[in-house]
Amino acid sequence: MYRDFGTVFFAVIMGIVMVSIPLIISWLIAPSNKTKDKLDTYECGEEAEGSAWLQFNIRFYIIALIFLIFDVEVVFLFPWAVVFKEMGLIALIEMGIFLLILCAGLAYVWVKSDLEWVRRRIKYGGGRYKPLSASSED
Amino acid sequence: MDSINSYLFISSMLFCLGLFGVITRRNAIAVLMGVELILNAANINFVAFSKFNGMNIDGHIFSLMVIVLAAAEAAVALAIIINIYNNMNTINIDDAAELKR
Amino acid sequence: MTNLQSLEFFIPELILTITILAALITDLFVKKSKTNMIGWVLGVGLVVVGLSVHNLSSAPPTTLFLDMIVIDPFSSFMKIVIILSTLLVIVASWVNDELEKYRKGEYFTIMGIMVMGLFLMTSSVDIIMLYISIEVVSIMSFVLAAYLKLDTRSNEAGLKYVIYGAFSSGVMLFGLSIVYGLAGSTNYFAIQDTLSSLDGSANPALIMALLMIFAGFGYKISSVPFHFWTPDVYEGSPSTITAYLSVAPKAAGFAMIIRFFHQVFSDSIGLTSNSIGSTDLPWPEIIGVLAVVTMTMGNLVAIQQKSIKRMLAYSSIAHAGYMMLALPVLSMEAVESIMIYLFIYVFMNLGAFFIVIFVKNKTGGESFEDFEGLGWKMPIVGAFMTLFMLSLTGLPPTAGFVGKLYIFKTLVGAGSEFLWLVIAGGVNSVISLYYYFHVVKVMFLGGKRSDVITYPPSTMFGLMIFTAVPSLILGLYWNPLASWVKDSLVFYNQVM
Numbered sequence: 001m002y003r004d005f006g007t008v009f010f011a012v013i014m015g016i017v018m019v020s021i022p023l024i025i026s027w028l029i030a031p032s033n034k035t036k037d038k039l040d041t042y043e044c045g046e047e048a049e050g051s052a053w054l055q056f057n058i059r060f061y062i063i064a065l066i067f068l069i070f071d072v073e074v075v076f077l078f079p080w081a082v083v084f085k086e087m088g089l090i091a092l093i094e095m096g097i098f099l100l101i102l103c104a105g106l107a108y109v110w111v112k113s114d115l116e117w118v119r120r121r122i123k124y125g126g127g128r129y130k131p132l133s134a135s136s137e138d
Numbered sequence: 139m140d141s142i143n144s145y146l147f148i149s150s151m152l153f154c155l156g157l158f159g160v161i162t163r164r165n166a167i168a169v170l171m172g173v174e175l176i177l178n179a180a181n182i183n184f185v186a187f188s189k190f191n192g193m194n195i196d197g198h199i200f201s202l203m204v205i206v207l208a209a210a211e212a213a214v215a216l217a218i219i220i221n222i223y224n225n226m227n228t229i230n231i232d233d234a235a236e237l238k239r
Numbered sequence: 240m241t242n243l244q245s246l247e248f249f250i251p252e253l254i255l256t257i258t259i260l261a262a263l264i265t266d267l268f269v270k271k272s273k274t275n276m277i278g279w280v281l282g283v284g285l286v287v288v289g290l291s292v293h294n295l296s297s298a299p300p301t302t303l304f305l306d307m308i309v310i311d312p313f314s315s316f317m318k319i320v321i322i323l324s325t326l327l328v329i330v331a332s333w334v335n336d337e338l339e340k341y342r343k344g345e346y347f348t349i350m351g352i353m354v355m356g357l358f359l360m361t362s363s364v365d366i367i368m369l370y371i372s373i374e375v376v377s378i379m380s381f382v383l384a385a386y387l388k389l390d391t392r393s394n395e396a397g398l399k400y401v402i403y404g405a406f407s408s409g410v411m412l413f414g415l416s417i418v419y420g421l422a423g424s425t426n427y428f429a430i431q432d433t434l435s436s437l438d439g440s441a442n443p444a445l446i447m448a449l450l451m452i453f454a455g456f457g458y459k460i461s462s463v464p465f466h467f468w469t470p471d472v473y474e475g476s477p478s479t480i481t482a483y484l485s486v487a488p489k490a491a492g493f494a495m496i497i498r499f500f501h502q503v504f505s506d507s508i509g510l511t512s513n514s515i516g517s518t519d520l521p522w523p524e525i526i527g528v529l530a531v532v533t534m535t536m537g538n539l540v541a542i543q544q545k546s547i548k549r550m551l552a553y554s555s556i557a558h559a560g561y562m563m564l565a566l567p568v569l570s571m572e573a574v575e576s577i578m579i580y581l582f583i584y585v586f587m588n589l590g591a592f593f594i595v596i597f598v599k600n601k602t603g604g605e606s607f608e609d610f611e612g613l614g615w616k617m618p619i620v621g622a623f624m625t626l627f628m629l630s631l632t633g634l635p636p637t638a639g640f641v642g643k644l645y646i647f648k649t650l651v652g653a654g655s656e657f658l659w660l661v662i663a664g665g666v667n668s669v670i671s672l673y674y675y676f677h678v679v680k681v682m683f684l685g686g687k688r689s690d691v692i693t694y695p696p697s698t699m700f701g702l703m704i705f706t707a708v709p710s711l712i713l714g715l716y717w718n719p720l721a722s723w724v725k726d727s728l729v730f731y732n733q734v735m
Contacts, residue, residue, distance in 0.1 A: 072209035170405070173402075176409035180415070184416050187419055187420035197419060218397045225394055
């Protein structure tokens with residue numbers, strides 16, 4: 001066992017050495033001429049603007065939450081697939097009902113316009129959304 | 139290395155890390171991450187027990203269920219945190235102290 | 240019983256599932272002003288569910304879905320208690336002005352899903368099912384507590400609930416995983432069988448696991464030291480949800496605890512000191528101390544409150560303590576007394592919360608100042624509130640007295656080692672008299688008398704009648720309840 005780990009250890013050491021040697025060489029022989037443009041973040045030639053730590057649009061989170069739920073429900077398909085051959089038709093019907101309920105959830109999200117990037121109107125706008133909320137709610 | 143003890147050791151480490159995170163962190167999302175660590179510690183336990191002690195695969199099924207429930211819980215918690223952020227502009231759990239302690 | 244045969248006994252839950260889906264789909268087609276209709280959908284569905292639960296309550300006790308859940312008269316009783324409280328809360332939600340700004344479709348749908356979880360909590364005999372049902376109930380209550388999206392207090396209640404709830408269920412899950420490792424099975428009966436034959440070498444692990452599991456249970460019934468979420472969540476949530484959280488999950492939580500202790504950790508006689516595996520911890524004493532601390536803490540802190548809603552939150556902690564008094568005995572009489580107390584508690588506590596909702600609709604607040612002179616401004620409401628306060632204190636001739644009577648009778652009958660619990664319970668009842676009567680005093684002696692008398696609107700009045708009548712009648716004539724509870728005292732029990 002120690003022999004196996006020895007191989008891994010040797011590979012790690014070699015990896016570090018092989019990467020650091022060119023870095024050290026370039027650090028030794030390259031001319032150092034630091035200007036502001038050179039130290040700036042490379043953004044395909046554009047001038048970099050603002051901080052990278054900006055707030056993402058909150059819609060990303062909503063979509064991610066919806067995706068997360070439907071994504072994880074798929075995990076129930078794996079044990080089902082294992083016993084599918086033994087169970088036969090009943091298993092198919094059971095999973096059909098399960099997926100139908102999931103579809104009902106998807107339809108709900110869809111009709112509530114949570115899948116659209118720009119919502120038609122923000123129904124309960126409060127806080128940051130107050131200016132966006134429609135004046136007449138349905 | 140093939141004994142159950144190493145798995146139990148890992149899971150108890152994870153549990154303690156999660157506990158530490160929940161107790162010390164003030165950021166709501168970090169607290170949630172601590173809770174996820176606790177749940178995953180239990181998952182490791184279930185799978186390890188099922189593999190080593192096991193005459194049955196109940197443990198595997200349990201861990202699948204836990205994964206799904208943890209996702210649902212995280213979704214609800216994140217939705218509440220987003221809502222708090224919209225209303226109060228903070229996700230620090232100490233700042234959300236309007237109700238009397 | 241195999242999966243397909245079980246479906247026949249699972250009809251209530253199947254109807255409930257269809258009701259939830261119907262409520263979800265109806266919500267897509269109604270306008271915001273009409274969302275009370277979804278409450279009707281759920282209410283009618285729940286009535287049908289209740290009838291089918293009643294139908295099945297005489298069926299022989301058996302396990303369903305390969306020993307996942309059981310159906311027995313005990314679970315049927317608890318299910319009917321849950322349905323009753325849910326129906327009352329649905330009606331109250333129609334007239335709760337806090338919810339007016341929001342669509343109520345999701346509110347009612349989520350409530351339906353919560354009932355599903357509560358049903359499973361009352362009947363699960365497998366730790367997988369136990370954990371799933373607790374989580375279903377918890378996740379739904381997080382959403383409901385944070386339902387008032389624009390109200391920062393409700394947001395905060397939701398956040399605190401999520402953090403405490405997720406944490407304690409995580410700790411409980413870790414405990415369950417250790418129990419699974421020790422017993423090699425997730426089934427209650429198999430766990431009991433293995434744990435009773437364990438030698439002493441596994442004791443530390445078993446004790447740790449049990450303490451962790453009790454963290455989850457204690458969180459569900461808000462017992463000390465897992466009660467910290469209760470006052471904040473109860474104060475911040477919409478009042479109807481506060482009322483609901485204080486009865487239904489608590490009833491299901493007690494059902495779950497009773498079933499767990501009864502079927503995993505006791506012989507048929509009771510929870511005796513040496514019956515939990517081979518651990519030599521004095522469990523009855525530990526639970527007894529927790530019960531006493533719970534109710535004393537609840538009562539002492541309730542005295543200092545300025546908001547009636549928060550005062551009722553602490554009082555609900557105290558009531559959990561009263562019910563926990565009977566847990567260390569865990570004989571059939573103890574379970575009977577807990578069931579009777581729960582049934583009575585549903586009516587008196589919901590009634591008190593409904594009056595808080597009504598006063599908040601009228602005056603916009605829920606503090607003691609808003610109740611000043613209420614007895615003169617709204618005499619009917621004042622009289623009802625007095626009745627509920629009397630009943631919560633446990634004075635005759637109200638129903639609360641009968642509940643306490645049964646608890647204390649059990650403790651006295653169980654022997655002299657439980658006598659200190661009786662004394663602690665008695666002292667606590669006296670303490671609670673102080674703050675319950677403070678409400679009555681404020682209502683009738685405080686404030687100015689006014690000539691304009693306000694009467695509650697008919698829906699609210701109906702709700703008050705419906706909760707006040709049992710709170711009074713059951714104090715005078717409780718034989719039907721007692722015999723119903725006695726008939727329901729049948730557990731499914733399996734000897735491996």
